[in-house]
Amino acid sequence: MTTERTVLGADLAAPIIIAPMAYQRHAHPEGEVAMASAAAEFGTIMTLSTMATASPAEVAAAAPDSPRWFQLYVFRDQGVTRSIVDEAVDSGYQAIVLTVDAPYFGRRERDIRTGWLIPEEPPVPALVAALGSAEATSVTEHFRLISPALSWRDLERIAGETKLPVLVKGIHTAEDATLAVEHGAAGIVVSNHGGRQLDGVAATIDTLPEVVEAVGENVDVLVDGGIRRGVDVVVALALGARAVLVGRPVLWGLAVDGAEGAESVLRLLRDELELALGLCGCCSPDDVTRAHVARAV
Secondary structure (H helix, E strand, O other), X not given: OOOOEEEOOEEEOOOEEEOOOXXXXXXXXXXXXXXXXXXXXXXXXXXXXXXXXXXXXXXXXXXXXXXXXEEEOOEOOHHHHHHHHHHHHHOOOOEEEEEOXXXXXXXXXXXXXXXXXXXXXXXXXXXXXXXXXXXXEOHHHHHOOEOOOOOHHHHHHHHHXXXXXXXXXXXXXXXXXXXHHHOOOOEEEEOOHHHOOOOOOOOHHHHHHXXXXXXXXXXXXXXXXXXXXXXXXXXXXXXXXXXXXXXXXXXXXXXXXXXXXXXXXXXXXXXXXXXXXXXXXXXXXXXXXXXXXXXXX
């Protein structure tokens, strides 16, 4: 039996990829550097956030032989966008994950209530580039730097300029998935941004099947949101996902024990996935089909 799978040309220990997450040095002093080390040790892809507290080059130096993706927000200032993408390309990142579901920042009432601010230290390199200096601001202020005019032309331009595969993250419908592929997307990430952008939005596991049916023969379709157990991975695979992206669980592991904590969460998910595959009579992720799931009545 194996849990291995190939995603966009990268051979992974399991179809489990680390999702982009901002401000990781607020969870652990080594932040994204430790997360990259965990991904390398486990054998998977780390997706570095634009809002990371480490630069693309710094993360690449920590795990030079591990596959890396870079998650991109398009800034109002095209020069800032171009400079951070150039650094990711120069640092050997193998794909761009273009986030399209945050042209405006959702009303996150918990953050508003607590009044939480991103402090000057540790700095967020992309925001220092956009603001010209490090300063304590709210997440809402950060997102005012993001362009609300994002369009399919941006996807075409980024794919053309970088020559890297571009995945579009934040797709919910067959129609948008089809448009994304028509405009140059090499992959789709079905995502609702952790349910923090629009109240009442559909769960990603419910929207995954229509996206797979629309474009799954042409590009890899991935999904994030609510992956907490290995069985959740099997369900996503059964509904057509090539792999899943996992965020909060590995961040919790990072907070507890740095790189070792994050890696232990990845190993736990893989072990649970292996057990679930065996109990379903599957020898690998490729053996999982729609017949292995049914909607609860």
